[in-house]
Amino acid sequence: MAIKKLSIAEVKIGMYVHSLDISWFKHPFLRNSFIISSEEDLAKLQKCGATYVYVDTERGLYNFETRNQDYGRDLVSKWRLKGIDEGECAKLQDIVPRQEELKTSRKIYYQTRKILEDAYHRAAKGKPINWNEIFKVADAAVESVFRNKDAFLSLGMIKNYDAYTFYHSLNVSCLCITVGRYLFFDKEDLIALGVGALLHDIGKVRIPEKIINKLGRLTEEEFSIIKKHPEYSQEILSRCPHIRWDSVHLAYQHHERFDGSGYPLGLKGFRINQFALIAAVADVFDALTSDRPYRSAMSPAVAIAKMLEQGERDFCFSYLLKFIQCLGIYPIGTVVELDSRQIGIVTEINHLNLERPTILALYDSQYRRLKEPQVIDLASEQYQKIGISRCLDPAKIEVDIRQFLESGKV
Numbered sequence: 446m447a448i449k450k451l452s453i454a455e456v457k458i459g460m461y462v463h464s465l466d467i468s469w470f471k472h473p474f475l476r477n478s479f480i481i482s483s484e485e486d487l488a489k490l491q492k493c494g495a496t497y498v499y500v501d502t503e504r505g506l507y508n509f510e511t512r513n514q515d516y517g518r519d520l521v522s523k524w525r526l527k528g529i530d531e532g533e534c535a536k537l538q539d540i541v542p543r544q545e546e547l548k549t550s551r552k553i554y555y556q557t558r559k560i561l562e563d564a565y566h567r568a569a570k571g572k573p574i575n576w577n578e579i580f581k582v583a584d585a586a587v588e589s590v591f592r593n594k595d596a597f598l599s600l601g602m603i604k605n606y607d608a609y610t611f612y613h614s615l616n617v618s619c620l621c622i623t624v625g626r627y628l629f630f631d632k633e634d635l636i637a638l639g640v641g642a643l644l645h646d647i648g649k650v651r652i653p654e655k656i657i658n659k660l661g662r663l664t665e666e667e668f669s670i671i672k673k674h675p676e677y678s679q680e681i682l683s684r685c686p687h688i689r690w691d692s693v694h695l696a697y698q699h700h701e702r703f704d705g706s707g708y709p710l711g712l713k714g715f716r717i718n719q720f721a722l723i724a725a726v727a728d729v730f731d732a733l734t735s736d737r738p739y740r741s742a743m744s745p746a747v748a749i750a751k752m753l754e755q756g757e758r759d760f761c762f763s764y765l766l767k768f769i770q771c772l773g774i775y776p777i778g779t780v781v782e783l784d785s786r787q788i789g790i791v792t793e794i795n796h797l798n799l800e801r802p803t804i805l806a807l808y809d810s811q812y813r814r815l816k817e818p819q820v821i822d823l824a825s826e827q828y829q830k831i832g833i834s835r836c837l838d839p840a841k842i843e844v845d846i847r848q849f850l851e852s853g854k855v
């Protein structure tokens with residue numbers, strides 16, 4: 446928490462009030478801590494009798510930073526990131542619009558979530574997994590991605606702190622299937638990729654929970670126990686009589702790194718299974734962009750920047766670039782501030798130009814909440830001089846992003 450003491454005259458709309466120099470009984474606000482989201486709020490504050498306001502500079506919408514936070518622009522120029530070319534994009538044409546497909550993909554997503562939970566419980570008790578159900582949902586997910594390439598992917602941005610393992614596996618699977626689609630894999634390959642991704646971490650059921658959920662740094666011994674989970678996953682997956690070896694290899698090798706520094710085998714380069722190379726990218730991205738007991742989630746743009754820095758050491762670089770092309774630098778559901786200071790949520794990825802997605806603005810340039818959200822297509826001529834200046838923590842805009850992602854409003 447970073448608290449700054451400001452005189453009442455310096456306070457602006459969008460700032461997060463941590464406390465006032467008068468007691469709660471004497472001011473008209475329901476709580477001591479709140480965002481100033483309208484002119485009425487500001488006027489009330491200025492008349493309430495307080496001389497100083499303590500604002501939390503890490504919360505609220507107001508941008509206290511003066512340095513350049515525009516990771517996206519830096520990323521594009523530094524790594525010469527390009528979107529997909531038009532010919533390729535035409536071949537990936539959607540049959541159904543994303544909002545329509547979301548009705549189906551949302552059902553598949555939550556059904557898969559349930560089936561995954563059942564699979565984990567069974568595996569933990571040493572019981573056989575219901576493989577038919579796993580294959581059925583992977584098949585349904587692949588069908589969805591063929592109808593619309595971004596619907597299932599946008600659900601992959603849903604995070605759940607409490608049921609991290611299930612949502613992480615689901616999201617890695619959403620990401621892998623979508624990247625596979627962009628790589629023009631056939632249906633059978635995509636199902637195998639999806640099945641392996643769904644169960645890549647299932648071996649963790651054999652690791653003591655106190656090690657999995659440990660807040661502090663792991664001891665060497667604890668880390669060596671954690672490192673066994675790919676082997677356990679492999680064992681569990683190979684019990685399925687009709688599973689493809691690619692799916693099993695994905696689970697066994699998803700912690701291998703391109704330079705040979707990974708585990709369990711220390712395999713290098715293309716000796717690592719192709720599906721495992723894709724899963725490694727999705728696994729790291731979802732982990733970095735999720736809140737964990739030991740650190741907060743990174744914004745997607747920061748996570749992508751970090752992954753590009755590690756790029757050639759950890760990942761197959763061409764898969765990493767393909768991943769960025771399909772996800773965008775600002776994935777659907779990312780909260781962004783524009784140069785105009787308007788704040789909104791990314792609703793459509795622009796696969797041809799990664800820096801210029803479509804935004805649903807929820808706040809105007811003075812950080813006032815809009816009564817009617819405004820659609821801003823950054824690729825249109827009207828907005829060509831405006832870019833994205835920073836990504837924000839979704840909690841800051843007091844909007845339930847998960848609800849937006851599920852409803853298809855974004």
Ligand SMILES: [Fe+2]
Binds near residue numbers: 645646674699
């Ligand atoms: Fe893992």
